[in-house]
């Protein structure tokens with residue numbers, strides 16, 4: 001599949017069969033996904049990879065305890081056999097932007113000096129690449145936010161306190177029988193002319 005074909009085929013999958021992924025798959029795809037650009041070539045994004053029942057169950061117990069699952073609209077999401085949580089490490093960016101070729105940016109001292117937190121930009125880029133790689137493999141995925149669970153996930157899985165994440169990618173074999181579009185997914189894509197502003201907004 002070409003990149004264009006993968007982009008055209010990609011839709012968020014929110015219901016998975018419990019079938020595990022091939023042993024080699026996640027390492028290979030995450031390795032490819034981290035070839036996305038990073039600011040100043042910081043390479044300051046690291047990945048929490050949760051695979052198999054124990055690790056995935058532990059994630060859901062941390063973020064969506066069983067007593068809150070009753071009204072959860074996407075129970076099939078919890079069957080995904082793997083979750084990848086990218087974390088950007090701000091201190092890596094501050095250190096890199098203190099180096100000689102970057103110090104003039106004034107971004108080497110304090111996170112508050114960053115108009116855009118590039119550690120989150122870079123982490124999100126890696127997840128977009130991972131989504132395309134997953135679809136290329138004929139698998140499905142859903143990117144979703146951590147909402148107010150980010151600190152709990154850091155604590156549960158030993159992630160450094162300073163690390164920040166844009167969200168989680170659930171990966172697995174789509175459960176074709178249970179797939180149904182969300183309200184968000186069924187929104188019509190805007191015509192290009194309404195979003196592309198040529199020469200002037």
Ligand SMILES: Cc1cc2nc3c(=O)[nH]c(=O)nc-3n(C[C@H](O)[C@H](O)[C@H](O)COP(=O)(O)O)c2cc1C
Nearest residue numbers: 010011012014074142143144145167182184185186
């Ligand atoms: C930053 C971000 C956060 C998202 N959070 C959620 C989420 O919490 N739950 C969910 O079911 N989908 C989530 N999605 C998936 C979007 O709802 C989905 O991409 C959108 O509806 C478009 O549908 P499509 O991916 O099938 O094209 C998120 C997507 C992005 C980019």
